[in-house]
Amino acid sequence: MSAPALSDLSREARDLLQTQSIELPSWAFGNSGTRFRVFTTAGVPRTPFEKIDDVAEVNRLTGVTPRVSLHIPWDRTDDYAALRDHAEEQGVSIGTINSNVFQDEDYKLGSLTNPDERIRAKAIAHHLECIDIMRATGSPALKIWLADGTNYPGQDSIRERQDRLADSLSRVYAALDSDQQLVLEYKFFEPAFYHTDVPDWGTSLVHCQALGERAKVVLDTGHHAPGTNIEFIVAQLLRLGRLGAFDFNSRFYADDDLIVGAADPYQLFRIMNEIVAAGALAPDSGVNFMLDQCHNLEEKIPGEIRSAT
Template identity: 65%
Template sequence: MPELSPTTRARVAAALRAQRIETASWAYANSGTRFKVFAQEGVPRDPYEKVADAAVVHRFTGVAPSVALHIPWDRVGDYADLARHAKEQGVALGAINANVFQDDDYRLGSVTNPDPAVRRKAVAHLLECVDVMDATGSRDLKLWFSDGINYPGQDDVRARQDRLAEALRETYGRLGGDQRMLLEYKLFEPAFYATDVPDWGTAYAHCLSLGERAQVVIDTGHHAPGTNIEFIVAVLLRAGKLGGFDFNSRFYADDDLMVGAADPFQLFRIMHEIVLADALRPEAGVAFMLDQCHNIEPKIPAVIRSVMNV
């Protein structure tokens, strides 16, 4: 392979320096498997300490200037104060991630639950997350739903799509003019017969009906084995509907491993499509985010390694 010319080398270096990769607050906290959370020494005890750890990653890499929050895991009394703390640390608060999958009420779903009272509770939380965005200055609301059914005939599949559309429409209507909704999808788990947002096509269809500020986010671990993720990236880029990534890696299912661990060349193929579309620039609007669960590695070094892999 011929050596890069000084001009090309300088152009590549400038592009890499300009790239922005958002880290996730939960990646700095204790994490585990479906069976146990494994404690590590020195993990953050609250959102303020998570932000401080994210700032360390940015100081070492120079390209991780924001940290995503997860509500209610990162709930605080004064979000404006948390944003000030982040600024003092040299970073900013990024995407706000909603959580409508942990309460007992959500056993049969959240926004698609057959019970109107449960659906109302779930939508209220999504609207609360937009309030948090207003207080922190965040641009992106990231939504992932564990909603679905485990058995044929358990519920009306089409009715669940109607309920989902209604919830998304109300939440989208609450967004401010510079705020976006990023809709994530997942092939399965915990709904093993039919997940309500199982693939990029379903997410794309809902986003298309909502408007320009609703876009699809790709979690690289949320696909069937052998899925051509770079093809999905290319199609969504062409349609102007790729809002961002949750970067991680997987061998079998949603393993949330360090990005590039399972198939580094897949990561290269994905980023190649991004570069071909001139979408690496922050101005292109694609949010490069990490969503990983570091059970073996120390937290900060693991996140640094993931940022560098991307």
């Protein structure tokens, strides 16, 4: 049985599809791999300018991917104004700026929650740099995901780490412009295995509520325990006006970062059903839809095209 043509859909369904847009991650177009090896693919982009070219190609073919999410320092460049101009010339814009405080040697015991005040200051300074990049590129949001946590009971104080996190986030939030927002992502484990400092939507929500109205929760569909009712979380955060963004991907076990819908297409439908019911598909809803995937087996551009469609 062939798939229905766009003309077979109701007017309401067509209108919904025409309002939806999906942000693409720059890193999905680069080489990636497992924890054992990074696999190389011919023709992957070498610079953030070339990544934008690939995003623009996907948008040209799908018409629904007009923004690119950047990751710092992976996408660091000497001239962010030129990067913004290049994106506009290609018919796309710069979306979310993602910080990275999980690959530096100093962050072995945490970044924004680290017991060492010097290292916390370094992590805060990195986020202030990201805010400067937001101003130069016209990005509306700063996304924070932390690898912070502990592997053993007694390694550090859980309560004190939460206090440090609250203080660090407040310093970052205070530096935002009035038209910028902070979105805080959660993940229930990995690389920390005893406790993670932002392990669930409740912890992220508590910190966002303490920060202010321009702090919201990021939901990554792969960052949940098996059997979690993700659409319930979506509905609750929408009720509270605190769902800021999605990172869409698919999982079989944990943070697999597979093509969205691959493991459970019906879960994707259930999530989108809540989104549509709440009117959150509209461009002015404040909810950003983004893919966060690694294409290790499939080609990068075709993988992103399939995900978007």
